Amino acid sequence: MTALVIDNLSHGFGARQALSQVNLSVEPGSFTVLLGPNGAGKTTLVSLVTGLYNAQQGDIRIFDHSIRRNPLPALASLGVVFQMPTLDLDMSVEQNMAYHGSLHGLSRREANERAGEELDRLGVGDRSRDKVRSLSGGMRRRVEIARALLHRPKFLIVDEATAGLDVAGRQLLLKHVRSLCSEGLSVLWATHMLEEVDPADQLFVLHKGQVRWAGQARELASGRTLEAAFLNLTGHAS
Known part of the structure; x- marks a missing residue:
């Protein structure tokens, strides 16, 4: 059973469209990276998956439980580390x-x-x-x-947890959370830091509220650096 399925998800704040027709999935026991520059919509997506907001369009299912129709068992499966300390x-x-x-x-x-x-x-x-x-x-x-x-929990969501930490601190957290996947935990790791992506990770690149690429990280890099590929996708390549 898939840990997370996001189907045609859209959400806005007034005239600003934060997410537009996002489709995304996280497989059981996998470490999946949601990579995007600041303002891409990562935190909005996390807020929708964790039930802080109600999605205006689309469906979110956690281990086949819809957040909209059956929120209690869906949210009971979650562990969350938000971007802002709590x-x-x-x-x-x-x-x-x-x-x-x-x-x-x-x-x-x-x-x-x-x-x-x-x-x-x-x-x-x-x-x-x-x-x-x-x-x-x-x-x-x-x-x-x-x-x-x-x-x-069976599914852990981490939103920019390493922002502001030194290199050693980032590596320690990443190593620990990755090791938990071998114990069966599913992880969605949201970050803007390219150095936190491993070539074997399942990767979704989010930019301006849309998924611009989905697949294994090494496939995105394919013949060039991950940084160059990412910059090309997000419109900042020279």
């Missing part, structure tokens, strides 16, 4: 994790056990009692990844 800065890491767990019906004990496991895997387990405000930007992002995985 941790409570004045709560500790473990309090943030416990609160998220309670929203998903986990007992305090179960939430604490799972939180310990996920935080340890991301190298921040020793900061669980610290207030989020005291953490660096990279550590906060690791906590957000751990929190998104707390309820053991």
